Amino acid sequence: QPRYGVYLVEVKVGQEKYYGVADVGVKPTFGPHAPAVEVFLFDWGADLYRRVIEVSFLRFLRPERRFATAEELRAQIAVDVAQAKAILAEEEVHGG
Numbered sequence: 001q002p003r004y005g006v007y008l009v010e011v012k013v014g015q016e017k018y019y020g021v022a023d024v025g026v027k028p029t030f031g032p033h034a035p036a037v038e039v040f041l042f043d044w045g046a047d048l049y050r051r052v053i054e055v056s057f058l059r060f061l062r063p064e065r066r067f068a069t070a071e072e073l074r075a076q077i078a079v080d081v082a083q084a085k086a087i088l089a090e091e092e093v094h095g096g
Contacts, residue, residue, distance in 0.1 A: 004026065005024060
């Protein structure tokens with residue numbers, strides 16, 4: 001079972017692979033809620049509700065934490081996305 005936090009993920013949708021970030025946890029900024037996994041895919045604009053996808057956790061980025069405001073959370077998400085894309089770019093350069 002993954003620990004609560006943010007991950008770099010690879011997602012298979014049908015036969016296609018995409019990358020993104022996933023949050024595993026209880027949404028402490030807005031909650032608490034029941035544990036859930038939310039995935040944001042890079043370069044994807046369609047709706048995936050009711051679709052079967054396969055999520056592979058590639059790298060742990062940071063633990064889940066509570067933010068004082070939604071704006072602080074959005075700013076951190078931008079940092080998380082930039083970090084995940086940098087990791088992918090670095091692995092691509094080094095053949096990972």
